[in-house]
Amino acid sequence: MQEPNSSGPQRVGLDLIAPEVYAPVLRRFTALACGAAVVAAVVLGLLVNWVVAVLAGVLLLAPAAIYAVSVRWRRIWLAGTVIEARTLTGLRRVDIAQATGVEILVYPGRLSRIVLRVTAGRGRQVIPLAMYTDAGGGRELHILGLRTLADALASSHLAAALGVSSMLVGQLRAEARDAGLGERPLYRAVHLVRVKDVVQPVALSDAEIAALG
Structure with missing residues (x-):
């Protein structure tokens, strides 16, 4: 969950699902691609010519390879109050203490997702908090990630950030007593949007977040 960072605060991983978990799936996906x-290249080589066959094979394989590499490479950490997101294009940093916007978004569906979106100046970062299936299963961000996020949000001057911090503290308390999903703020937030029968992402209001906390 953590990575050492000798030049600053300890890094805490904020990946909802660590890349190591789905590495075997990515390998199978790449192998199938x-x-x-190869099959497409062989067929085109026999029917057209081998130059076209090779180009077609590369065009088919390249997107799958790029996707697999980008998924394995992408990571999110929190170092103090700074979110660090690594992508194929580099490392992006967003300081929660300097945030100009903090939102909780729910993406409803058979696999519903709830995320935290932080904006600081021109920088913006989305952090997945949990995902739940219609059957009541799912995955939530680990306790250390929730704890450090709550602390970082509490350092912000924004009322919205303080509200989200309280909601995450409520989630931690629910998990500490092994409460059912119906008592966990993150799941209740998703359920709140599901009953509205909408398909578009929904940003929770400050009042809704306060009620969940």
Whole structure:
């Protein structure tokens, strides 16, 4: 969950699902893409010519390879109050203490997601907090991630950030007593949006967040 950072505060991982968990799936996906590219290249080589066949194989394989590499490479950490997000294009940093906007968004569906979106100046970062299935299963951000996020949000001057911090503290308390999903603020937030029968992402109001906390 953590990575050492000798030049600053301890990094705490904020990945809802660590890349190591789905690495085998990505390997199978890449292998299937390679197989499909080879088959397509062979068929085109026999029917057209091998130059076209090779180009077609590369065009089929390249998107899958880029996707697999980007998923494995992408990580999110929190160092103090600074969110660090690593992508293929570099490292992006957003300081929660300097946030100009803090929102909780719910993406309803068969697999519903709830995320935290932090904006600081021109920088913006989305942090996944949990995802739940219609059957009541799902995955929530680990306790250390929730704790450090709540502390970082509490350092902000924004009322919205303080409200989200309180909601996350409520989530931690619910998890500490092993409460059911119906008593956990993150799940209740998702349920709140599900009953509205909408398909678009919904940003929770300050009042709704306060009620969940």
